[in-house]
Amino acid sequence: MRKPWPFAGLAALVATIFVIASATQLAHPANAGTTNCQTSSAELDAAEQEMLRLHNQARAAHGLEPLTLSPTLSRAAAWKSADSSAVPPGFSHTDSLGRSPARRAQDCGYPTGAGENIAYGFPGVRATFDAWMNSDGHRANILSPYYRAIGIGAEGSAWTVKFGTIVDSQSEPAPTPTPTPTPAAIPPTPTPTTAPPAPSATVEPQPDEGVVLTLYRGINLVTYIQPTARVRQALAGIEDNVQFVYQYDAATGQWLRYLPGAPSYINTLRVLTYGQPYYIGTTAETDWGRR
Numbered sequence: 001m002r003k004p005w006p007f008a009g010l011a012a013l014v015a016t017i018f019v020i021a022s023a024t025q026l027a028h029p030a031n032a033g034t035t036n037c038q039t040s041s042a043e044l045d046a047a048e049q050e051m052l053r054l055h056n057q058a059r060a061a062h063g064l065e066p067l068t069l070s071p072t073l074s075r076a077a078a079w080k081s082a083d084s085s086a087v088p089p090g091f092s093h094t095d096s097l098g099r100s101p102a103r104r105a106q107d108c109g110y111p112t113g114a115g116e117n118i119a120y121g122f123p124g125v126r127a128t129f130d131a132w133m134n135s136d137g138h139r140a141n142i143l144s145p146y147y148r149a150i151g152i153g154a155e156g157s158a159w160t161v162k163f164g165t166i167v168d169s170q171s172e173p174a175p176t177p178t179p180t181p182t183p184a185a186i187p188p189t190p191t192p193t194t195a196p197p198a199p200s201a202t203v204e205p206q207p208d209e210g211v212v213l214t215l216y217r218g219i220n221l222v223t224y225i226q227p228t229a230r231v232r233q234a235l236a237g238i239e240d241n242v243q244f245v246y247q248y249d250a251a252t253g254q255w256l257r258y259l260p261g262a263p264s265y266i267n268t269l270r271v272l273t274y275g276q277p278y279y280i281g282t283t284a285e286t287d288w289g290r291r
Helices: 023-027 046-061 071-082 101-107 125-133 136-142
Strands: 012-016 115-120 149-155 158-164 212-215 218-223 242-249 254-258 277-282 286-289
Touching (some): 046 125, 046 136, 046 149, 046 158, 071 149, 071 158, 101 158, 115 125, 115 136, 125 136
Antiparallel strands (some): 012 115, 115 158, 149 158, 212 286, 242 254, 242 277
């Protein structure tokens, strides 16, 4: 997505959902004390607080949980926005130390990799946010149900927003304003006179006929919309173009993976589950689904 910069005032934005930088990076979080992550602007100012509010307002409008502010992701975002890679001609997700967004998040103390939106040159908070929302990749980061944490940093018109899957702060998510209802008297709860009804049987979801997902070359964050199936069965017809499939298991704090052709002790991801998000890396654009 990088383009030449004919003049310094050009507005620009780039997004990445590259949470899984590499197995090595995920297995060995960096020590922030031995890497460059020093910044005096990790605390959010008024503009950055407004950017946080806009993110959670947009998520609430789509029925999503608010993102919790992460001090480590905010430190990484503040450092990135002050770096030379935040402005043209070096505008890039790769910073001046050669670090990816995932590596930089870990260097700043976050427990794993992170997604990232960056922008430069837009006139204010709302204009920057609107530009992201009008771009498919950036919008996907903002409205991903997979993310739970956020970090924000700005330096002039250079903005960095980082997204994480792990809440590493005890602070509560920033609230989204909602109308306060008029209190009403609560009627007493009647004592039940009959046994509660038995739960209904769980129905396996049916295939979403006619729905085709286009997987683009590179890394795709998608929600699986077919019935639960073993990975090879689910990928039938496109497996030749698939490099990997990753899913984060919040229960164990580990990444599950499927690499085509790898032995079973490498492939820890066994099935694709309806309604769950997955990162899929492909070598070419391909259509996935039923027509």
